[in-house]
Amino acid sequence: MRLSASFIVTASIVALSASIAEAYGVLGHTLTGQIAQVFLTPKTVKEIHAILPPSYDGLLSNAAPWPDTVRWMAKYKWASPLHFVNPPNDNPPEKCLFEYIYDGQDNVNGLFNMTATLKKFQQKPPTTQEQKTIREDALKFFVHFMGDIHQPLHDSTRDRGGNDAPILWRRAKKNLHSMWDTLIIVKDVKDRFDDNPQAYLDDTVKLAKTHWKSEAKTWSVCDAGQNDIKNPWSETTSHIKALCPIQWANVTNALDCEYVWKDYSPTRDYSTDYFDNVTGASSDFLVQKLLAISGVRMAAVLNEIYDPSAKPPLTERSDTQLPPRYLRLLERTLTN
Numbered sequence: 001m002r003l004s005a006s007f008i009v010t011a012s013i014v015a016l017s018a019s020i021a022e023a024y025g026v027l028g029h030t031l032t033g034q035i036a037q038v039f040l041t042p043k044t045v046k047e048i049h050a051i052l053p054p055s056y057d058g059l060l061s062n063a064a065p066w067p068d069t070v071r072w073m074a075k076y077k078w079a080s081p082l083h084f085v086n087p088p089n090d091n092p093p094e095k096c097l098f099e100y101i102y103d104g105q106d107n108v109n110g111l112f113n114m115t116a117t118l119k120k121f122q123q124k125p126p127t128t129q130e131q132k133t134i135r136e137d138a139l140k141f142f143v144h145f146m147g148d149i150h151q152p153l154h155d156s157t158r159d160r161g162g163n164d165a166p167i168l169w170r171r172a173k174k175n176l177h178s179m180w181d182t183l184i185i186v187k188d189v190k191d192r193f194d195d196n197p198q199a200y201l202d203d204t205v206k207l208a209k210t211h212w213k214s215e216a217k218t219w220s221v222c223d224a225g226q227n228d229i230k231n232p233w234s235e236t237t238s239h240i241k242a243l244c245p246i247q248w249a250n251v252t253n254a255l256d257c258e259y260v261w262k263d264y265s266p267t268r269d270y271s272t273d274y275f276d277n278v279t280g281a282s283s284d285f286l287v288q289k290l291l292a293i294s295g296v297r298m299a300a301v302l303n304e305i306y307d308p309s310a311k312p313p314l315t316e317r318s319d320t321q322l323p324p325r326y327l328r329l330l331e332r333t334l335t336n
Contacts, residue, residue: 032147033061035295039313047306067144082110090157096257098250111245114142116233150294155253220300220312242300
């Protein structure tokens with residue numbers, strides 16, 4: 001089963017390369033789903049395959065972009081606010097402060113909601129087509145929301161998460177949010193991996209198993225007590241040890257001050273030194289790292305629901321040799 005799934009993953013991401021310039025909403029979310037797929041257990045893969053439509057081939061990467069395609073449909077208008085969270089006293093880069101206030105209409109609550117729905121249907125399988133559709137939608141929203149919560153501008157209040165913060169990207173007028181959603185990752189794949197998303201995916205997984213392996217063991221370990229907030233799903237979600245969206249958003253929000261909004265200027269060309277910083281060794285390859293963290297945590301939560309006896313991803317022995325390209329980059333950074 002793993003071999004066939006791996007083959008399909010490769011095929012799907014190679015096909016994606018033909019439309020790479022469309023949006024991070026497709027490419028970034030697809031990558032997080034594919035990273036997660038690598039760390040699913042065979043039992044979880046089987047469960048996912050049964051939940052998703054046959055056309056999805058059991059792949060999270062095929063489910064990940066779906067919520068953005070239905071955001072403007074009346075049937076799914078309720079989900080629109082669940083793609084982001086706006087902490088009330090946040091003002092980067094002067095102050096990054098993630099004070100979570102439950103109101104039922106944000107990314108954190110969306111993750112609690114979808115995870116609880118998946119858990120409850122695992123405990124008591126759906127018996128009607130309507131219930132099966134609810135479960136399918138919950139899985140697709142969960143995969144997508146996991147990507148959103150690890151994009152720093154989805155956890156930032158200023159200028160509508162950067163949507164109203166103009167920038168220059170080469171000669172084009174863009175905004176800070178679209179740059180993080182789209183431009184940075186597309187340029188990273190194009191410049192360093194010859195426009196090959198599959199190579200980018202393989203490289204990111206390799207980094208998780210080598211360069212980040214010590215801290216990667218902690219990515220899916222968190223304080224589940226933070227789930228014990230006053231929301232309708234806390235009774236279920238507080239028992240899922242790998243699920244801590246408040247904790248995740250807090251850490252991601254801090255990146256808005258450290259990297260994302262630092263030295264912001266609407267006349268700055270962000271395709272040069274800024275791009276080099278957030279994709280290079282000086283930031284510990286931040287853009288790839290956020291994708292990796294999202295995928296590993298996604299797999300950890302799904303494994304906990306569908307294969308409770310499984311160990312958290314990357315806690316067992318993994319690769320030890322860092323790709324030569326990164327050794328050279330790190331050595332260059334340390335000597336500067």
